[in-house]
Amino acid sequence: MAALSFSHVVKEYKVGKGKVRALDDATFDIDAGKVTVILGPSGSGKSTTLNLIGGMDRLSSGTITVNGKDISNISEKALTDYRRRKIGFVFQFYNLIPSLNAIENISIVEKMTDDALNPAQMLKDVGLENRAKHFPSELSGGELQRLSIARALCKNPDILLCDEPTGALDSATGRTVLELLVDMARNYNKTVVIVTHNASIALCADKVIHLKDGKIERIEMNDNPLRVGEVNW
Amino acid sequence: MRKLIKKMFRDLWQLKSQFVSIFLMCMLGMLIYSGIEGVWNGMQIQKDNYFSETNVADIWVNALKINTDEADDIKEIDGIATIQLSAVMDAYLDKETEENIRLIANDTNEISIPMIQEGSDYNCKSSGIWLDYDYANAKNLKAGDRIKIFYDDIETELTVQGLVYGVDFISYTGTTTAMIPNHERYTYGFVSFDTLKKLNDNVEYNQLKIKLADEADSSAIKGKIKTILRQKYFSCITREENTNISSYVNKIGQIRKMSIMFSVIFFLLSLLTIRTTMKRVVQKQRTQIGIMKALGFYSIQIKVHYALYGLVVSITGTIIGYLIAPYTITPALLDLQKDFYSLPNWNGENSIFSIYLIVLMVLICSATAWLSSSKIVREMPADSLRNEVLESSKKTFFEKIPAFWDSLSFEWRWVIRDAGKKKIRTIIGIIGVLGSMVLLMSSFGVQDTVTEINNRIYGREYSYYEKLKLNNASDETISSINEKLSDDCQWIYEGMVESQSSEKIVTENFFVIDRGYYWTLFDTKNKIIDLPTDGIVVSKKVATDLSVAENSYISILYNGDNICMKVDQIVDINSPQGIFVSKESWINAGNTFCPNTLLAGDNLNLEDVKEMDAITETVSLESQYDDAGSIMLSVKGVILMLLAAAVLLSVVILYNLGLLNYTEKYREYATLRVLGAYNKEIKDLIFKNSILTIVIGWLIGTVAGWMFLTVYVRTVSTSSIVYSPYLKISSYVLSTIIALGCSFVVNVIVSKKAVHIDMVESLKSVE
Structure with missing residues (x-):
């Protein structure tokens, strides 16, 4: 069953007097409870797709449905509600609040939704229970991303949207973080969307959507995804 | 380097809202300083020129019938350079309207020379009169016109030979009942001794003007003069004690203090603002600095480049402030002084110090900008080109109080930790609101103070309808008046006496007060002062002048006799300043009570009393109250200036800070929006960010505002009224509403930016 569907989605940006088509007639499904990787080089339309899935931008034409509900033309407030309740975001550069400690960084999203998970439990789940009172500046890159994952999951969202989650990490740390991300998503039965240019990550995904020059190049289904530990980074 | 200058101007334009606030603070600081300096320095220069051109006296000796032998003996005293005998006599220009004229006849024209404005040069032997220029202006008189002068039943007509300014009459009120000069009612003129003789055959020289040699000891000289004149001696007044002159000189000092007090706050803010802004500019351009270094720019070139930001903004701000001050603040404030001094x-004239101040401000601002870049410039280019490390945080003091800390929301914890982390910025915000509160409380407070103290003096302390001055009133006259007024009056002796403590000799106001309810003395805390039946009460100002404490003794020279009396109490009193004795105490000390002032209620027979020959002058409480109210005029311009500065200060500083905080937290706000925070929640967060500084600034501002007001009201105090600070609750509330209102409006404007947050920014790397 599709958690999210793109149907003939087009996104154009105004550049000077002209227009640039960043996403051209994209049609695909994101399957519920599965890991989907959106893969492509720079300028392929990855970020545009991520912005549209995350409800951070509006499409020019086409339809986006979430659990069967069209979100293409909903109001600004409804779009915020969608991000608030449906999407958990994992950023490439963690985007934690420097003045809040680890537990506070998770707790800040707790009030955004009624069925939020326990922040302390989330911290424990990502293995940072001993770092609860530490500020982001006192944590390593891997710990920061684990914290970011805990924050994203704390809202108990339907979809975990990850923007290059290992992009700022070395390969060993990246692998650990990815493993945690996939495990956590499976444990909590979440739909995971990873937007990346790193082809190795695609090997762990259930579905891979290849983007090139703003178009869907191909969609691959992976019946036997590798375990993160098996991937050659 | 030319390219870097181009880059600097582009940066300045891009960050204009932040640099404009530094520019405005520099401009306002300089505008206020040089504007007010132009006033006091101009007044000082005019005073110095006036004093030197007129050879103003150092000491005025008042005595009865000074003869030439005595004058010669005084001239021989060590430390006296020259002397000049004068006969001073009060007459009338119009008895009906009580236009008084003080006539002065000098034996020579060497000391306190009248300054001619129109007509012929003053000749102390010639007939005619050299009339007060301000009176002539008010009455449309000019040289060549003739005026009539009356003394008792004698009348004489004199030709106006010239119009003059008398240096001894800079702040001449003519009577102790008036607080400000009234040129149409109290004037003066210079005549020959022969002219005086025509009006009063018994006139003699009764004043001696003295010029002292350098480093002369005026106290010792006073004592020697007293010995020579013995019973004839009345008083010896130095320039500092002569309120006709000293009130002007003191005013210069007061305005000088004001210029420093008000400009310091703006200069401090411009320095703090430039530090914060430059630090942020340099942090944001860390990569650019790395690129510049990688391209081969020397460290010194980069440091000079950033120092130029401070230089350009501060130099334009201070110079523009300096240039517009002589056309705005200086003339406006000088005009207000003209009503009080002749x-x-x-x-207006600025001193070289204004230029030094510009140089100093520019140097400090440039150095601050220079220093802000030096740390990053020292880094290796590779380090500067790397992404900045994550901003560090640490626990605040409040986290040691778990009960308090745990009760706070995450937003508040964030705000408090940030405030502790960015101390300078927090301090700027606090000073912005604090400064605004201080200026608002001062401007409203000075109005409240003058009004309240005047109400206290002319509403509660004095409750007569009219005050009448008498000359040589006999016992019969006093009895007759008592009878006419059915004893509904109060008798007083008031005058100036020379008083001497073990350390000093000064001339002070002296009051012997009979029982009655038309004058009740109150101290500044509104407590009634009961005059003792033994001893005297002195005001705090007099106690300071004489350096006396309670239970010490002072000697009062009254009608040629030295009367020694014990200081029973020293009281803090608004007005008048002087020595107060009850009639009983005065009589118990072996003296006779000879009143010269009558305080009367609104009695049916009062008009009859006013017609009596013994009455020389009358003044109603209402007109005295109006006179006192006109003191407000001298501070009105300053008040308006302060109100405008207060609003500008809080708006500019808080907007700049709000913007700085907003741009710095933009990424966090964008992240929160991605995570699903509503616009309203981000707006609340932006609001909370400045609430802390606003509340702290307001609280400290309330205390600082009161302290500032206390100092400020001293600067508007006169020799007769010492103002104690007073602020109505409504004024405090209004100050709060304006200060917090401005902060609120600024916050609303900044928080509206939440709508335009671009969430995609949160996805970018930290640059």
Whole structure:
């Protein structure tokens, strides 16, 4: 069953007097409870797709449905509600609040939704229970991303949207973080969307959507995804 | 380097809202300083020129019938350079309207020379009169006109030979009942001794003007003069004690203090603002600095480049402030002084110190900008080109109080930790609101103070309807008046006496007060002062002048006799300043009570009393109250200036800070929006960010505002009224509403930016 569907989605940006088509007639499904990787080089339309899935931008034409509900033309407030309740975001550069400690960084999203998970439990789940009172500046890159994952999951969202989650990490740390991300998503039965240019990550995904020059190049289904530990980074 | 200058101007334009606030603070600081400096320095220069051109006396000796032998003996005293005998006599220009004229006849024209404005040069032997220029102006008189002068039943007509300014009459009120000069009612003129003789055959020289040699000891000289004149001696007044002159000199000092007090706050803010802004600019351009270094720019070139930001903004701000001050603040404030002082020239003039201040401000601002870049410039280019490390945080003091800390929301914890982390910025915000509160409380407070103290003096302390001055009133006259007024009056002796403590000799106001309810003395805390039946009460100002404490003794020279009396109490009193004795105490000390002032209620027979020959002058409480109210005029311009500065200060500083905080937290706000925070929640967060500084600034501002007001009201105090600070609750509330209102409006404007947050920014790397 599709958690999210793109149907003939087009996104154009105004550049000077002209227009640039960043996403051209994209049609695909994101399957519920599965890991989907959106893969492509720079300028392929990855970020545009991520912005549209995350409800951070509006499409020019086409339809986006979430659990069967069209979100293409909903109001600004409804779009915020969608991000608030449906999407958990994992950023490439963690985007934690420097003045809040680890537990506070998770707790800040707790009030955004009624069925939020326990922040302390989330911290424990990502293995940072001993770092609860530490500020982001006192944590390593891997710990920061684990914290970011805990924050994203704390809202108990339907979809975990990850923007290059290992992009700022070395390969060993990246692998650990990815493993945690996939495990956590499976444990909590979440739909995971990873937007990346790193082809190795695609090997762990259930579905891979290849983007090139703003178009869907191909969609691959992976019946036997590798375990993160098996991937050659 | 030319390219870097181009880059600097582009940066300045891009960050204009932040640099404009530094520019405005520099401009306002300089505008206020040089504007007010132009006033006091101009007044000082005019005073110095006036004093030197007129050879103003150092000491005025008042005595009865000074003869030439005595004058010669005084001239021989060590430390006296020259002397000049004068006969001073009060007459009338119009008895009906009580236009008084003080006539002065000098034996020579060497000391306190009248300054001619129109007509012929003053000749102390010639007939005619050299009339007060301000009176002539008010009455449309000019040289060549003739005026009539009356003394008792004698009348004489004199030709106006010239119009003059008398240096001894800079702030001449003519009577102790008036607080400000009234040129149409109290004037003066210079005549020959023969002219005086025509009006009063018994006139003699009764004043001696003295010029002292350098480093002469005026106290010792006073004592020697007293010995020579013995019973004839009345008083010896130095220039500092002569309120006709000293009130002007003191005013210069007061305005000088004001210029420093008000400009310091703006200069401090411009320095703090430039530090914060430059630090942020340099942090944001860390990569650019790395690129510049990688391209081969020397460290010194980069440091000079950033120092130029401070230089350009501060130099334009201070110079513009300096240039517009002589056309705005200086003339506006000088105009207000003209009602109180008579001087031939009123020109604002700045001292070289204003230029030094510009140089100092520019140097400090440039150095601050220079220093802000030096740390990053020292880094290796590779380090500067790397992404900045994550901003560090640490626990605040409040986290040691778990009960308090745990009760706070995450937003508040964030705000408090940030405030502790960015101390300078927090301090700027606090000073912005604090400064605004201080200026608002001062401007409203000075109005409240003058009004309240005047109400206290002319509403509660004095409750008579009219005050009447008498000359040589006999016992019969007093009895007759008592009878006419059915004893519904109060008798007083008031005058100036020379008083001497073990350390000093000064001339002070002296009051012997009979029982009655038309004058009740109150201290500044509104407590009634009961005059003792033994001893005297002195005001705090007099106690300071004489350096006396309670239970010490002072000697009062009254009608040629030295009367020694014990200081029973020293009281803090608004007005008048002087020595107070009850009639009983005065009589118990072996003296006779000879009143010269009558305080009367609104009695049916009062008009009859006013017609009596013994009455020389009358003044109603209402007109005294109006006179006192006009003191407000001298501070009105300053008040308006302060109100405008207060609003500008809080708006500019808080907007700049709000913007700085907003741009710095933009990424966090964008992240929160991605995570699903509503616009309203981000707006609340932006709001909370400045609430802390606003509340702290307001609280400290309330205390600082009161302290500032206390100092400020001293600067508007006169020799007769010492103002104690007073602020109505409504004024405090209004100050709060304006200060917090401005902060609120600024916050609303900044928080509206939440709508335009671009969430995609949160996805970018930290640059």
